[in-house]
């Protein structure tokens with residue numbers, strides 16, 4: 001099986017990157033990570049990539065005078081490495097329309113809410129404030145609008161009465177690590193791959 005060449009873009013701890021690294025270690029997984037790009041130096045995600053033997057590139061947005069120039073540098077790095085699909089994993093930069101359109105239907109993002117609810121940042125605070133009983137995470141194709149784009153998979157978790165943003169966020173993050181590899185596989189295999197429902201109906205009062 002020829003594995004698709006993936007780049008993962010990060011800005012932080014890279015726990016979702018780790019989930020993707022672990023999934024790609026399986027001989028049957030249809031992708032391999034050929035490049036990790038960070039817009040920040042000294043983040044733990046870079047260490048995770050190095051430990052896995054994956055090449056890394058730091059492209060600091062602060063080194064560029066415009067978003068267009070930064071995105072052009074990102075695009076060049078992707079093309080130079082023959083990247084076929086891109087996963088945004090905690091990448092905290094908005095991408096320009098021009099860049100996004102170059103990777104249309106080939107770029108995924110993971111967001112810690114059940115989109116279209118709670119876009120942007122502080123999603124767990126937003127969920128607690130709204131009083132929802134179910135929260136979760138979404139993987140979607142990236143489009144120029146932030147946290148929009150066709151959903152590929154979502155996972156739901158309960159919101160418990162004693163939850164803080166931290167406890168809720170930890171529960172959501174565990175779900176993220178499960179769905180991101182599934183979503184990547186689904187993007188690559190398309191309709192030929194269907195994710196089995198767990199059969200658990202979650203009802204939270």
Ligand code: GRF
Nearest residue numbers: 012013014015016090110112
């Ligand atoms: C995750 O919650 C992800 O959904 C959001 O940023 C966080 C990144 O965490 N976009 P990590 O760097 O993957 O640990």
